[in-house]
Amino acid sequence: MGYRFCPHCGDALVIRPGSSITRPYCPRCSKVFYRNPTVGVAVIIVESDELLLVRRLGSHEGQWCIPCGHLEWDEEVREAAQRELKEETGLLARLGPVFAVHSNFHDPEHQTVGVWFLGKRLDGHLKAGTDASEVRFFPLGRLPEPMAFPTDRLVCDKLERCLRSGVYDLLLGSRFTEEWSTPPGRACLPG
Numbered sequence: 392m393g394y395r396f397c398p399h400c401g402d403a404l405v406i407r408p409g410s411s412i413t414r415p416y417c418p419r420c421s422k423v424f425y426r427n428p429t430v431g432v433a434v435i436i437v438e439s440d441e442l443l444l445v446r447r448l449g450s451h452e453g454q455w456c457i458p459c460g461h462l463e464w465d466e467e468v469r470e471a472a473q474r475e476l477k478e479e480t481g482l483l484a485r486l487g488p489v490f491a492v493h494s495n496f497h498d499p500e501h502q503t504v505g506v507w508f509l510g511k512r513l514d515g516h517l518k519a520g521t522d523a524s525e526v527r528f529f530p531l532g533r534l535p536e537p538m539a540f541p542t543d544r545l546v547c548d549k550l551e552r553c554l555r556s557g558v559y560d561l562l563l564g565s566r567f568t569e570e571w572s573t574p575p576g577r578a579c580l581p582g
């Protein structure tokens with residue numbers, strides 16, 4: 392649900408005529424309210440050709456997904472991916488390259504753009520965290536049901552193809568350098 396009233400002055404928002412995209416507008420503040428997807432991050436951990444999945448608590452409870460979560464405001468995207476993995480599975484990981492990026496429309500009211508990173512376990516003990524009831528490795532040809540997100544299925548299909556063809560090892564081998572594990576940080580921000 393979008394805004395119906397201006398969060399600054401409380402006046403009712405209107406739709407300005409003449410635009411092909413309708414966006415709420417506050418005539419008093421002269422402000423347009425844009426609605427954009429948020430960013431989701433996920434980490435792919437494969438060991439012995441098996442993929443790490445978590446069984447969710449809360450939203451989509453009981454369904455399985457690749458460990459994931461939402462980017463917080465003021466948080467670097469790779470740090471967010473590592474944080475979510477740690478919170479859900481107990482594992483610390485080094486991150487590799489981006490494996491996939493998809494728009495998520497499965498929940499029309501909460502649309503996101505998902506970024507799936509390749510990851511490699513550095514440390515930690517596998518243990519379901521606060522957002523998960525179970526955490527386990529599965530062979531890609533025998534994923535558990537139900538899976539929570541359609542785009543995770545796309546990622547798993549691509550992953551299976553990459554593992555079968557040897558591309559996965561190439562991605563992992565050539566790209567897992569210090570360069571990839573170090574977040575670029577805030578070099579572009581002032582200060």
Ligand SMILES: [Zn+2]
Nearest residue numbers: 397400417420
């Ligand atoms: Zn206003």
